[in-house]
Amino acid sequence: MINISGNALDDWYEQGVERNDCLLTVNCCGYQKLMTIDLNRKREQGRVDYQLIYLVGGKGTFCLDHQSQEVHKGQIVVYAPNEPQNYTYFAKDGTEAYWIHFTGHGVQDYLQQYGLLDASIQTVGLVDEVGELFKKIIHELNMKKPFNEHVTTAYLLTLLALLGRRLQRTENQGKDDHHSDIHRIMEIMHENYSQNLVVSELAKTCNLSLYRFIHKFKDVTGTTPGKYVTNIRINEAKKMLSETSLHVKEVASIVGYDNPLYFSRVFCQAVGIPPSRYKDQVEL
Structure with a gap:
C-alpha cells in the first residue's frame, strides 16, 4: 500500500482535533493506494472533526445509513463530527483515495453552501485540479513553512468550492x-x-x-x-x-x-x- 500523509500537528490524534477558534483549518490530509493489502477503517464513535474522502481509482465499500454501499472513483463521502466511520478498501479493486480531516466553526456553513452534505455519496467525476490541491495541502503540512496554516486553509476552501461547482454542473448537465x-x-x-x-x-x-x-x-x-x-x-x-x-x-x-x-x-x-x-x- 502506498500511503502519503501530512499532519498540522506533530502528533497523530485518532479521535481528531476540534477547533472553534478559527473559521476553517486543516488537521491532516493524505493519499492511499491499495496494491497488495486490504484496508479497513472502523471508528464507531467517528471523530470530532470532519472528513472528506475522494476516490480517484477503484472503489470502496462504505457502511452508510446502516447499509453497505459501494463508492466508486469520481465520488466523494463526507463524514460529520461523531458520525460512525466504517469502510473497507480491497487491494483487488485497485482503490486510490485522497482524504482530509478539517475543523472550524465555519465548516458546516461552507459544506451546506456547496451542497456537500446533500447526500451520503456524491459524484463529482475525476477533477485534476482537485487532486493537485490535495497534493499541495499534503506538501504544506509536511514542509511546515511560514503561514502554512493559512495556505492549507486557502487550498481547502478552493477544493470545497471546486467540488461544489462540479456538483452544480452535474445537476445542470x-x-x-x-x-x-x-x-x-x-x-x-x-x-x-x-x-x-x-x-x-x-x-x-x-x-x-x-x-x-x-x-x-x-x-x-x-x-x-x-x-x-x-x-x-x-x-x-x-x-x-x-x-x-x-x-x-x-x-x-x-x-x-x-x-x-x-x-x-x-x-x-x-x-x-x-x-x-x-x-x-x-x-x-
Missing part, C-alpha cells in the same frame, strides 16, 4: 451542454478581445447560422456579441487608465481600437465621460 459552445466563444472573446473578432466567423465556430448564433449568445449573456466584446474592452481600458501612466491613445491601441477618436466616443457612450476626463478623475 443538460443546460451546460446546451450552452457549451457559447461558453467557449465567451472564453475566446476574453482572451482575444483586442483583436478583430468577426461575429460571422464566431458563428461558424459554433456551427450556427449568424442569426441563430446572435440569438443564442444573447440568451446566455443578456447582450449581443458586439456589445459583449465592447464591455470587455471598456473594462480593461478603465483598469489601464486607473492603474498605469499610459496615454489614452496607447490604451485605445492596446484594447483593440486603431482610431483613438472612435475609442473615445465608444468609451464616453459606455462610461458617460471621455477617457481623458476619466483618467484625470482617478488620478485626483
Whole structure:
C-alpha cells in the first residue's frame, strides 16, 4: 500500500482535533493506494472533526445509513463530527483515495453552501485540479513553512468550492451542454478581445447560422456579441487608465481600437465621460 500523509500537528490524534477558534483549518490530509493489502477503517464513535474522502481509482465499500454501499472513483463521502466511520478498501479493486480531516466553526456553513452534505455519496467525476490541491495541502503540512496554516486553509476552501461547482454542473448537465459552445466563444472573446473578432466567423465556430448564433449568445449573456466584446474592452481600458501612466491613445491601441477618436466616443457612450476626463478623475 502506498500511503502519503501530512499532519498540522506533530502528533497523530485518532479521535481528531476540534477547533472553534478559527473559521476553517486543516488537521491532516493524505493519499492511499491499495496494491497488495486490504484496508479497513472502523471508528464507531467517528471523530470530532470532519472528513472528506475522494476516490480517484477503484472503489470502496462504505457502511452508510446502516447499509453497505459501494463508492466508486469520481465520488466523494463526507463524514460529520461523531458520525460512525466504517469502510473497507480491497487491494483487488485497485482503490486510490485522497482524504482530509478539517475543523472550524465555519465548516458546516461552507459544506451546506456547496451542497456537500446533500447526500451520503456524491459524484463529482475525476477533477485534476482537485487532486493537485490535495497534493499541495499534503506538501504544506509536511514542509511546515511560514503561514502554512493559512495556505492549507486557502487550498481547502478552493477544493470545497471546486467540488461544489462540479456538483452544480452535474445537476445542470443538460443546460451546460446546451450552452457549451457559447461558453467557449465567451472564453475566446476574453482572451482575444483586442483583436478583430468577426461575429460571422464566431458563428461558424459554433456551427450556427449568424442569426441563430446572435440569438443564442444573447440568451446566455443578456447582450449581443458586439456589445459583449465592447464591455470587455471598456473594462480593461478603465483598469489601464486607473492603474498605469499610459496615454489614452496607447490604451485605445492596446484594447483593440486603431482610431483613438472612435475609442473615445465608444468609451464616453459606455462610461458617460471621455477617457481623458476619466483618467484625470482617478488620478485626483
